[in-house]
Amino acid sequence: MTLYDDLRSMADTEHEKERRYGYCLRVCTAAACVSQHSDSIKKAFDAEVKARGLDEQIQVKGVGCMGLCAAGPLVMIDPVRDNTLGPTLYEKVTVEDVPEIVDALAQKQVVERLERKMDIPFFQRQVRIVLENSGIIDPENVDDYIAADGYQAFSHALTSMSPADVVKEITASGLRGRGGGGYPTGLKWSTVAKASGDVKYVICNADEGDPGAFMDRSVLESDPHRVLEGMCIAAYAIGASKGYVYVRAEYPLAIDRLKTALKQAKRKNLLGHSILNTEFDFDIEIRLGAGAFVCGEETALMASVEGRRGQPRPRPPYPSDHGLWGKPTLVNNVESYANVATILRKGADWFAGIGTEKSKGTKVFALAGQIENTGLIEVPMGVTLREIVYDIGGGTPQGTELKAIQTGGPSGGCIPADLIDLPVDYESLVKAGSFMGSGGMIIIDNTADMVNVAKYFMDFCKSESCGKCIPCRVGTAHMYNLIDKIDRGQATHADLDLLLSLCDLVANTSLCGLGKASPNAILSTLRVFRNEYEAKLLDGHVGAQPEAK
Amino acid sequence: MTAPTRSHIKTLKIDGKDYSGHEEETILDIARQNDLFLPTLCQIDGLSVAGACRLCLVEVKTWNNRLVPACTTHVEEGIEVLTHSERIDNYRRMILELLFSEGNHVCAVCVSNGNCELQALAQKLGMDHVRFPNLRPVRVVDMTHDRFVLDRNRCVLCARCVRVCDEIEGAHTWDITGRGIDARIISDLDTPWGSSDTCTRCGKCVNIYPVGALVEKGSAIGEMVKHHDFLEYIAEMREARE
């Protein structure tokens, strides 16, 4: 009997206890709901259930994100042994609602005024791999994760697969980097695996810097062990004995949950020396970011892990060969790691069967902006923007029309509404002038002024420029000034031309990917919404009218 | 079965002509060995490379016409490199324009007039006007040192002073504060240079600086001539010792 079987049977025993409850009452304890006091709501449920002596029938559980953040705080009641009442979702719950909900549950009834029907596309159209445990398990309980097949893939890899087998499986799955660029994950792993040297590092990039993106935060808050397991498997595959999670300091809850998860994993010997009685040693440390978007770039991120200014350096040499402290280093983002365990458990073929020919699997998106169902979704690659915006997202708020969809954060671009039937995969998005990015999707309606939107992103790129290379440092400052001049109605065509030649310079000569991508907001809006620019120029074309209010 | 020994010597084409180089050498090394001009500002032999000024960008035809910095790109077998083209030269002039627009680079009143690398580059590359309004950042001039002056308005942020102080002198008096367009050179905790307890007053930073931002006190306009041969000697001697 291996040690994993011990862990599993312990977890299953715990799980058995849970099966004796009549209902499980799940309270979302991820950041968006917590900021609306869901932690107090959970405490109120605990107290209420106990006070009524129902604590043998109703289990109250803090869980991760259920996705529909706009309707938070969310509470889900799932039947366990008692099937009188089907699964029920309550939205916008307050502490005051708690007695009423418990009352109703005791009488096997539903509080209709709080109920959110679940037979809507938001829930039905999603395919959950990365988020499979989100909103279901307790992110602070490792047994919950193990009982949901957690760490099984890692244990299986350690005991029955060679590192090369693991790399082969990930390669066969077709998984591509979920941080933005879409570099094949298997290829990255095999490069680091082949690099010479005894000391190698695994880094998890959780420096989710795109404003309007909260996928990684949500995964870390809802299912932190999934990310750790992915890192463990990667470490085994490439031969690393040390890993770092580089996470934004602005995510205190995610950091807390990660710390708890690390402690639990160490206690269970899933991290540390001779993991699960094998010869494999691996440990993970947390490193906090400190508010620098550029640290999402891998060479800048490594400089930051080393305690230095987060400035990128020219590549090559690539991190796979000369990374953290000059050693071969694997850098993947949260969502990439979160896919790994499931791929090993269910097989590369299963994963490759989801998505499109070149973009396999699913993608998590954070839907925000002018959209009804703000929140977190996971969809198979290849679904259309229409399905995301209208079916899952519920469309723009009443009375407004969709104008553009911004993807890829400040490095991405705006996709105009008439490309609504575009399939969402790496190549199609690039062809449309944007890119996948980490998964922020901002819905822009016709009340928005696109020049102003571009100015917003330019301001971001300017203040996040690290200042090392001249084109990005000085170029973004002038680009911001020029677009500001246009926005204020004081510019001419000559200014616009100068802006365009600056965009060309910065895109082609900047040191790192962030500098190179900084003109994208201007270029992508100018291509489609040129009339809005024209309307603001002193010598703009006659007849051009600003579309915005 | 033994594999044939891999050759460390690579052959490449630069501007249509054949050259060869060791795989440890960069495109810039080969260009210099063969008297091919490539503009540089942040790079200087003897210090680590930064790849920051982007002036030495060359086009590699065999890599989809990608632009790469010659100072950090090692030679590879069969690559075809272009050191000059209308596109590259335009980019280089525009980068210089950006530098000139970033601070106070009025040559006529500068002690480094006539002995300034930025001025020489502008002349050589034909950058005769600046299309961008001057950004006029307010930057403090540090006159507290008894021998030297730091005029941050003339600084091009090449970080040569930071590197020479750290890598050669070992004092690390200089660093850069802030980021982006707000970045600037500081000594110690952004405290006056004159009261620095780490500065050894060696003057290496002054001699190595490409422009008139770091100069000797009391120099008149056009008087400040810099000597940085020392760097090569020190680097060579250190290499021999290793």
Add this chain to the structure above:
Amino acid sequence: MRNQTNIAAPSDDKRWKLVEATMRRNGYRPDALIETLHTVQESFGYLDDESLQYVARKLRVASSQVYGVATFYHFFTLKPQGKHVCAVCTGTACYIKGAEKLIEEVHDNYGITPGQTTPDGELSLVTVRCVGACGLAPAVVLDGETHGNMKPGQMSKELETAINKTGSAEPVSHTAIPEVMPQ
């Protein structure tokens, strides 16, 4: 090698023990710099020259480099913050839903722009790049508590309540960017 434990803290303030603990946990290695600065800021609210100098010596990092790191990252602040910190989220979702108007409102009422503190030290205004509460956009984090769907007018009321509630009490939040989660 010098014994790093012998360098004494700037004062006998107990908070230095926390800072010392972070450095010790990281073996006084130079790469613990950012981690240590986080602890200093968490403990003291901001980073002053004295603390930077102390950390520099303890971790054997040049003081100019410590200063360079502390000013590169916008999470760190070298100035003490006001008793109340109002952080307006300027993430894309909040921008789209009018975060600018909220900043203008604070400026109109208190005369401060992002990064500034009122002369009486009562209120600091900061902007943050996305607190991840995009579902509640526009969001404001006031003394560590997130207020969602803020409308101009409504925020002024919240600010007034917060300031009147504590009067001249101790600072409510120490971090430059208040936490979304009360810990």
